[in-house]
Amino acid sequence: MIAYIVIGIIGIFVGFLIGALFAMKISEKVMYQGRFERYQKQLFDSCMSENRNHKIALDGYFLRNNYKRIVVYGLGVYHEEFLKDISENLFDEIYLADRSAKTLNGNNRRVYSITEVAKQDFYDCIVVTSYNHAKEIEKELRELGVKKEIISYRDLVINATKEKRG
Numbered sequence: 518m519i520a521y522i523v524i525g526i527i528g529i530f531v532g533f534l535i536g537a538l539f540a541m542k543i544s545e546k547v548m549y550q551g552r553f554e555r556y557q558k559q560l561f562d563s564c565m566s567e568n569r570n571h572k573i574a575l576d577g578y579f580l581r582n583n584y585k586r587i588v589v590y591g592l593g594v595y596h597e598e599f600l601k602d603i604s605e606n607l608f609d610e611i612y613l614a615d616r617s618a619k620t621l622n623g624n625n626r627r628v629y630s631i632t633e634v635a636k637q638d639f640y641d642c643i644v645v646t647s648y649n650h651a652k653e654i655e656k657e658l659r660e661l662g663v664k665k666e667i668i669s670y671r672d673l674v675i676n677a678t679k680e681k682r683g
Contacts, residue, residue, distance in 0.1 A: 584641040635661035
């Protein structure tokens with residue numbers, strides 16, 4: 518009987534140790550992910566500031582790819598920043614789109630829904646301005662059938678010096 522109690526206590530102790538080790542590993546992973554995300558945001562902010570200080574617009578990418586009609590997807594805080602970082606006069610048309618299209622005002626521009634963008638072919642590429650959800654939005658657009666290029670504002674900002682126009 519005592520042997521069963523000892524085995525039970527050892528089992529509980531081993532289970533506790535294994536649980537503690539797993540918890541430490543998960544905690545480490547979460548902390549690493551948080552540090553990486555903070556680094557990415559600092560890199561983005563630094564590149565944005567550097568681009569603006571050196572008057573590097575984001576137009577180079579679009580000019581190189583001959584994209585004249587773009588959809589700006591996501592009308593959060595970064596859509597305004599994106600529009601500041603391009604020369605709108607270089608484009609034939611800039612369309613606005615957002616998941617909440619029905620409730621948003623695009624400053625006298627029509628705001629398209631995600632399904633309208635997916636079902637139509639009136640643009641050359643889509644720029645996703647959401648900093649935190651760009652990958653999820655791209656995945657959703659692809660699942661809805663979008664074949665056109667989708668690029669994140671974050672990638673444009675970070676790579677602007679490579680794409681700058683001469």
